[in-house]
Amino acid sequence: MNERTSVSPAVADYSQWQAQDYFKTYYSEVVLPDEQVVLAYQIETLKRAGHPFGRGLEYGCGPTLHRAIAAARSAFRIDMADWLPDNLAQVREWVAATSANTDWNRFTDYILTCESRGEAVDASRIQRREEQTRKVIRNLHVSDARWRHPLGPKRQGFYDLLVSGFCLDAVSSEKAVWHRCMSNVLSTLQPGGLLILHALYRCKAYKVGERMFPGADLSEDDLIESLLATGFTRRSMDVHVIPCPENIQYGYGGILVASARKG
Ligand SMILES: C[S@@+](CC[C@H](N)C(=O)[O-])C[C@H]1O[C@@H](n2cnc3c(N)ncnc32)[C@H](O)[C@@H]1O
Incomplete structure (x- = not known):
């Protein structure tokens, strides 16, 4: 390609995605500072909702369980969906496992610590919460947000x-595709339903292993506009940016967190 035309970084296709690479890059060592903020936000938003939920969906879970573990005490059931069967295979493996699988213990520990505001969290509490999550997770769907x-x-x-x-x-670098995906996926929510959404801020491509995957380069205003256009009330909307300059090495320096109720 002519160098003058290659303004955006070359991005990989999701056929090149390796679930293990993703887990290793973002989740295998510590609860990264940006992920701490994002999980605390989810926990606080669920607490503020003040009521349990009957039917939860985690959309685009990848090979991860931490968002489901954080939602498990607030939802009677949680379905999970992702485009890649390999990601869902990792989720299925964890659901079928026992406490011998310690992959998400560190995250469960963090989630319980947030919920109990500093009280000590021991191994049996971690085990109980993960067992509860295994019971709450229901259907795993291969799904395309497009x-x-x-x-x-x-x-x-x-x-x-x-x-x-x-x-x-993360589906595409094109904002129009992102907005259509928002409209499609958010239509699964019923009126009055609660959305908790996270996106990379102003990110054109993010790193997994040695590859870069697409980012829609979103601002706060993009998100607010899209939520308004997909039927969420401005009054219920909370959208803000959390800076995370240490993640510039992965292709982004901030995170958008949002919650809103469908009108
Ligand atoms: C950055 S990962 C996020 C995974 C997880 N939610 C997390 O917070 O770590 C992006 C996810 O989007 C999924 N994805 C990519 N294109 C998709 C599409 N068209 N429809 C649904 N999911 C898609 C990928 O398989 C991948 O799991």
């Missing part, structure tokens, strides 16, 4: 809780 009905027409307006972290903004 489909008008990502989980089929029957799931339109079905869920009262939707959690989605760093997925819809």
Whole structure:
């Protein structure tokens, strides 16, 4: 390609995604500072909602369990969806495992510490919460956010809780595609339902292993506009940016966190 035209970074296709690389890059060592903030935000938002949820969906879970573990005490059931069967295979493996699988213990510990505001968290509490999560997780769906009905027409307006972290903004570098994915996936939420959404701030490409994957380069205003256009009330909306300059090495220096209720 002519160098003058290659203004945006070359990005990989999700056929090149390795679930293990992703887990290793972001989740295998510590609860990274930006992830601490994002999880604390989810926990606080669920607490502020002040009521349990009947039908939860985590959309674009990847090979991760921490958002489901954080939602498990607030939802009667949680379905999980992602485009890549390999990611869902990792989730399925964890759900079928026992406490011998310690992959997410560090995150469960952090989640329980946030919820109990400093009280000591021991191994049996971690085990109980992970067991509860295994019971609450119900269906795992292979799904494409670009489909008008990502989980089929029957799931339109079905869920009262939707959690989605760093997925819809990572489908494509094109903002128009991102907005369509927002419209498709958010249509699974029923009126009055609660959305908790995270996206990379102003990120054109993010790093996994040696590869870069696409980012839709979102600002706060992009997110607010898209939420308004997809039926969320301005009054219920909370959107802000959390700086994380230490993550510039991964392709982004901030994170957008948002919550809103469908009108
Ligand atoms: C950055 S990861 C986020 C994973 C996880 N939610 C997290 O917070 O770590 C982006 C995810 O989007 C998924 N994805 C990419 N394109 C998609 C599409 N068209 N429809 C649904 N999911 C997609 C990928 O498989 C990947 O799991």
